[in-house]
Amino acid sequence: MNGADLFKPAQLQARLSRSTYFVSAIATFVIALGIWSLISRSGFINPLFLPSPLAVARAILDSFLNQGYMVDVLTSSYRIMLGFTLSAVLAIPIGLLMGTYKPVEALIEPFNDFIRYMPVVAFVPLCILWAGIGDGQKILVIFIGTYFQLVLMVAVAVSQVPREYLETYLMLAGSRTGHRYVPEGGLWKVILPAAWPTIFDSLRIAAGWAWSYLVVAELVAADIGVGFKIMQAQRFLKTPYVIGGIITIGLLGLLTDYLFKAAAHRLFPWLQER
Amino acid sequence: MTTGGTPKVSLQEISKTFQTRKKEKLIALDNITLDIQPGTFVSFLGPSGCGKSTLLRLIAGLETPTSGQVLIDGRTVSGPQGNVGMVFQSYSSFPWLTVRDNVGFGLNVNGSKINPGEKKEFVDRMLTLVGLQDFGNVYPATLSGGMKQRVALARTLALNPSLLLLDEPFGALDAQTRVILQDQLLDIWQSLDATICLVTHDIEEALLLSDLTCVFSGRPGKIKKIVRNPFPKPRDRSIQTQQDFLRNKTEIFELIKEDVYKAMRYKE
Numbered sequence: 075m076n077g078a079d080l081f082k083p084a085q086l087q088a089r090l091s092r093s094t095y096f097v098s099a100i101a102t103f104v105i106a107l108g109i110w111s112l113i114s115r116s117g118f119i120n121p122l123f124l125p126s127p128l129a130v131a132r133a134i135l136d137s138f139l140n141q142g143y144m145v146d147v148l149t150s151s152y153r154i155m156l157g158f159t160l161s162a163v164l165a166i167p168i169g170l171l172m173g174t175y176k177p178v179e180a181l182i183e184p185f186n187d188f189i190r191y192m193p194v195v196a197f198v199p200l201c202i203l204w205a206g207i208g209d210g211q212k213i214l215v216i217f218i219g220t221y222f223q224l225v226l227m228v229a230v231a232v233s234q235v236p237r238e239y240l241e242t243y244l245m246l247a248g249s250r251t252g253h254r255y256v257p258e259g260g261l262w263k264v265i266l267p268a269a270w271p272t273i274f275d276s277l278r279i280a281a282g283w284a285w286s287y288l289v290v291a292e293l294v295a296a297d298i299g300v301g302f303k304i305m306q307a308q309r310f311l312k313t314p315y316v317i318g319g320i321i322t323i324g325l326l327g328l329l330t331d332y333l334f335k336a337a338a339h340r341l342f343p344w345l346q347e348r
Numbered sequence: 349m350t351t352g353g354t355p356k357v358s359l360q361e362i363s364k365t366f367q368t369r370k371k372e373k374l375i376a377l378d379n380i381t382l383d384i385q386p387g388t389f390v391s392f393l394g395p396s397g398c399g400k401s402t403l404l405r406l407i408a409g410l411e412t413p414t415s416g417q418v419l420i421d422g423r424t425v426s427g428p429q430g431n432v433g434m435v436f437q438s439y440s441s442f443p444w445l446t447v448r449d450n451v452g453f454g455l456n457v458n459g460s461k462i463n464p465g466e467k468k469e470f471v472d473r474m475l476t477l478v479g480l481q482d483f484g485n486v487y488p489a490t491l492s493g494g495m496k497q498r499v500a501l502a503r504t505l506a507l508n509p510s511l512l513l514l515d516e517p518f519g520a521l522d523a524q525t526r527v528i529l530q531d532q533l534l535d536i537w538q539s540l541d542a543t544i545c546l547v548t549h550d551i552e553e554a555l556l557l558s559d560l561t562c563v564f565s566g567r568p569g570k571i572k573k574i575v576r577n578p579f580p581k582p583r584d585r586s587i588q589t590q591q592d593f594l595r596n597k598t599e600i601f602e603l604i605k606e607d608v609y610k611a612m613r614y615k616e
Contacts, residue, residue, distance in 0.1 A: 238439035241410055242500075246454035246507065248430030259457060267444045344444050344487040 125314040133314035150300045157216025158284045169228025190222040207295040219287035220280045231272035278334040354422045355383035356543040361416035375568035389544045391554035391561045395608045399569025433509030437516040440500035441488040448484035454507045474502040494525035514546045566607035
């Protein structure tokens with residue numbers, strides 16, 4: 075494709091080949107790395123504040139080879155998985171009911187919003203008080219950070235399912251439904267499948283927040299984990315290790331995102347066939 | 349009407365009032381009384397906002413009348429029931445199911461015990477009926493609007509409803525596709541013994557397909573006139589050039605013209 079064609083009307087929302095997509099994505103990473111490397115080579119900034127990409131790469135390698143970094147990465151990932159799974163397992167059914175039944179929404183949503191607006195970071199000291207500084211505290215922070223957002227996103231996704239789908243179900247299930255409220259079958263056979271892709275996207279977005287909240291929790295009090303390693307490096311002014319930690323989290327987040335996208339591709343074949 | 353048997357659908361002094369956000373009362377349907385005999389094709393024709401879709405939803409059991417009652421086969425309607433099928437104008441087929449699974453969906457959820465072999469054969473028959481035999485394994489997203497409506501029609505017909513409710517099923521389609529689907533629907537109806545109620549704002553569609561065309565007035569919705577089709581069943585599109593057809597078309601247009609203008613001024 076020629077550069078001038080890039081923004082022609084025909085390209086609006088048009089599909090891109092996998093290889094072009096991949097090359098474009100890599101190009102942005104390379105450019106970012108190039109700018110970083112130029113700045114650090116120019117000598118304008120003290121390496122203490124901004125070490126070179128090479129120094130950071132060396133720090134990451136050293137962490138893995140000599141400082142048991144793998145254990146930190148795995149511990150952090152395990153905390154994310156547990157906290158995030160717990161939050162999703164509760165948010166999906168509750169959000170489903172909230173988005174379908176107005177009385178449930180009335181009971182839960184205002185109170186949920188009240189908590190949702192409280193800053194997660196402010197809960198960190200409380201969580202230490204309640205759950206100590208082990209895994210329990212990290213999981214609690216991740217849960218508080220993601221559950222109250224996720225439940226709302228699920229409820230919104232569910233409430234946007236066209237009414238026609240549900241009414242089609244009611245007409246097809248006929249007398250079996252009996253009453254005029256959503257029969258349980260409609261919930262599983264129509265509302266959930268119709269809302270699944272949007273719910274799944276919400277999970278992907280919330281998983282990103284889970285990583286931020288985990289690191290917040292680990293920065294304040296921990297004896298293991300990527301956030302703990304960042305805090306330790308900062309104490310000794312080992313900037314390459316701080317940036318190395320941040321980049322590690324970025325890469326783990328990217329991996330999480332990829333896994334979600336790959337799963338969505340397999341779960342929702344009907345979205346690919348446009 | 350002269351027949352003596354139980355009407356398929358009996359609307360008895362039906363009124364439906366909605367409350368608007370400003371707490372005003374909005375009368376959608378005002379005192380509608382009508383008997384529909386078994387096997388009849390009836391159209392509800394009128395400008396937008398005349399309550400014709402509401403009436404269909406009342407017959408379906410998706411809404412309850414404010415006063416009066418709807419009887420199907422002599423029994424009061426209190427909710428959706430098994431022998432009544434409905435096709436909506438939009439979002440009619442489920443995008444997450446293949447065409448085949450869409451058509452078989454009703455057989456899974458309506459509680460009928462049908463074995464997989466029988467079901468497959470039956471779904472195949474329905475797909476052939478609507479001309480989709482080669483599209484069983486694709487998802488609706490790949491289909492045109494007309495094909496999606498045929499999926500919905502096949503899914504509804506699969507349950508062999510004795511009463512079929514169609515809420516502007518061709519309203520969102522292009523003119524050529526609509527013509528083809530009208531012909532198909534006419535053929536299907538003439539080969540079955542189902543009663544059909546069709547909501548439409550297309551005068552020619554109503555006059556071609558239906559035995560009775562109920563012309564609605566604008567808000568509050570009332571039946572202004574019932575036009576009988578002078579051409580008996582079986583009929584086809586060739587009647588559209590006949591004198592009687594054209595006269596009815598002009599007459600109905602004159603009847604609803606004023607309401608259409610009104611509807612244009614106060615859009616809901």
